[in-house]
Amino acid sequence: xxxxxxxxxxRGFIYQSAEIYGGLQGVYDYGPLGVELKNNLKNSxxxxxxxxxxxxxxxxxxxxxxxxxxxxxxxxxxxxxxxVDCKSCNLRFRADQVPNSCKKEDLTEPxxxxxxxxxxxxxxxxGANFAYLRPETAQxxxxxxxxxxxxxxxxxxxxxxxxxxxxxxxxxxxxFIFRVREFEQMELEYFVSPGKxxxxxxxxxxxxxxxxxxxxxxxESIEIYDVPKDELAHYSKKTVDIMYKFPxxxxxxxxxxxxxxxxxxxxxxxxNELGIKSKVASNKDSNSKLAVRDEDGEWVVxxxxxxxxxxxxGFLAILNEAYTIEELDDGxxxxxLKLQPHLSPIKAAxxxxxxxxxxxxxxxxxIKDDLQNIGLGRIFLENTxxxxxxxxxxxxxxxxxxxxxxxxxxxxxxxxxxDRDTMSQxxxxxxxxxxxxxxxxxx
Ligand code: ATP
Numbered sequence: 001x002x003x004x005x006x007x008x009x010x011r012g013f014i015y016q017s018a019e020i021y022g023g024l025q026g027v028y029d030y031g032p033l034g035v036e037l038k039n040n041l042k043n044s045x046x047x048x049x050x051x052x053x054x055x056x057x058x059x060x061x062x063x064x065x066x067x068x069x070x071x072x073x074x075x076x077x078x079x080x081x082x083x084v085d086c087k088s089c090n091l092r093f094r095a096d097q098v099p100n101s102c103k104k105e106d107l108t109e110p111x112x113x114x115x116x117x118x119x120x121x122x123x124x125x126x127g128a129n130f131a132y133l134r135p136e137t138a139q140x141x142x143x144x145x146x147x148x149x150x151x152x153x154x155x156x157x158x159x160x161x162x163x164x165x166x167x168x169x170x171x172x173x174x175x176f177i178f179r180v181r182e183f184e185q186m187e188l189e190y191f192v193s194p195g196k197x198x199x200x201x202x203x204x205x206x207x208x209x210x211x212x213x214x215x216x217x218x219x220e221s222i223e224i225y226d227v228p229k230d231e232l233a234h235y236s237k238k239t240v241d242i243m244y245k246f247p248x249x250x251x252x253x254x255x256x257x258x259x260x261x262x263x264x265x266x267x268x269x270x271x272n273e274l275g276i277k278s279k280v281a282s283n284k285d286s287n288s289k290l291a292v293r294d295e296d297g298e299w300v301v302x303x304x305x306x307x308x309x310x311x312x313x314g315f316l317a318i319l320n321e322a323y324t325i326e327e328l329d330d331g332x333x334x335x336x337l338k339l340q341p342h343l344s345p346i347k348a349a350x351x352x353x354x355x356x357x358x359x360x361x362x363x364x365x366x367i368k369d370d371l372q373n374i375g376l377g378r379i380f381l382e383n384t385x386x387x388x389x390x391x392x393x394x395x396x397x398x399x400x401x402x403x404x405x406x407x408x409x410x411x412x413x414x415x416x417x418x419d420r421d422t423m424s425q426x427x428x429x430x431x432x433x434x435x436x437x438x439x440x441x442x443x
Pocket of ligand 1 (some may be wrong): 102130136168170177178179180181183252254255308309310311312313
């Protein structure tokens with residue numbers, strides 16, 4: 001973990017937030033390479049959910065959340081951890097995470113500590129007008145269920161997906177970006193007819209494992225955890241967690257829950273007309289029935305399967321898998337990030353052999369512009385004149401190919417392609433570069 005943290009800082013993936021003021025615990029900023037990797041990861045998820053499935057739609061809902069949403073979702077009552085205070089060291093811990101150095105007799109009785117952030121809304125800060133910063137992206141998917149259904153022509157089964165920020169006042173943020181207070185989730189709510197839920201749940205567990213494999217997280221690094229009944233969240237009938245071998249231990253990367261008809265049922269009016277199967281609190285505030293009509297015209301509240309993944313945890317798992325130190329023939333070592341090419345922050349570096357040589361730089365610039373225009377991601381002109389250093393830097397940040405423009409290129413219209421993983425160098429005609437790169441990045 002220490003090596004990953006150091007690499008992230010050194011190369012500009014991740015910085016501690018507010019570092020110049022001593023930081024803000026559990027909050028991180030993403031640097032020039034981090035933002036690219038993160039966007040690539042999110043795009044890959046978005047593509048696999050929405051573009052590849054015509055029955056899944058995307059939304060981007062607000063972070064500021066009407067408290068009624070989180071009242072009826074159950075978060076106001078249940079989204080809390082039992083906490084104890086140590087009277088000796090004056091620190092607060094989750095009841096199940098008290099360090100050995102604290103004595104039992106110094107601890108207070110456990111008290112519930114709500115994990116949601118509140119913020120004042122409007123000009124008067126009197127505590128009455130507040131909103132929550134959403135603790136998960138899922139709820140606005142449920143509250144928009146009818147809107148999306150009415151504006152598209154979907155019928156069951158169909159899904160609504162969202163990527164966005166979520167906030168939790170974690171008591172002990174730790175393990176770098178694994179447990180933080182501000183993070184992003186990639187969540188799909190997949191609505192099915194009651195009775196089709198168990199089959200759909202199994203299918204999504206398989207789909208999600210395959211997707212992680214494609215991001216460079218192999219099945220060997222994953223463990224499947226069938227959450228025991230007494231540990232299930234209040235809305236869940238079954239939850240399977242995809243656990244990953246993080247540097248600090250095996251922990252949750254993504255959870256796939258069968259949320260039954262709890263959420264749509266909870267947020268609906270006239271609940272007694274809907275045949276809701278789960279136990280929901282009576283709702284006097286909603287003005288909508290979040291339900292569909294079946295073939296016989298009867299109201300049915302769909303069941304929902306929810307694959308919910310954290311972007312930060314994905315980022316960390318992917319970096320951990322990609323990070324490699326290789327022994328070279330000359331006894332030296334090299335650090336290489338063997339990222340899947342579609343995730344690499346920079347897709348190709350174009351390096352003129354001699355710094356600031358006009359002809360070489362112009363040729364390199366044209367190659368950069370042409371490759372950039374294919375739309376694969378960032379192509380970088382590396383005008384430092386030090387090829388060896390350029391290769392090392394791009395190995396360390398995971399650039400799949402380096403393209404060197406030398407004096408011969410001006411005559412033979414060819415360049416040297418250097419592969420990140422094999423370090424092999426081949427000569428390729430400039431006209432063939434875009435085909436080569438497309439194949440490399442998209443495969
Ligand atoms: P944990 O048990 O680790 O606190 P959770 O079960 O509360 O996680 P969920 O509510 O299922 O998490 O959220 C879905 C996903 O969101 C998790 O699998 C994780 O990837 C991500 N996530 C949740 N909390 C955090 C956090 N504090 N920091 C980073 N990612 C998080």
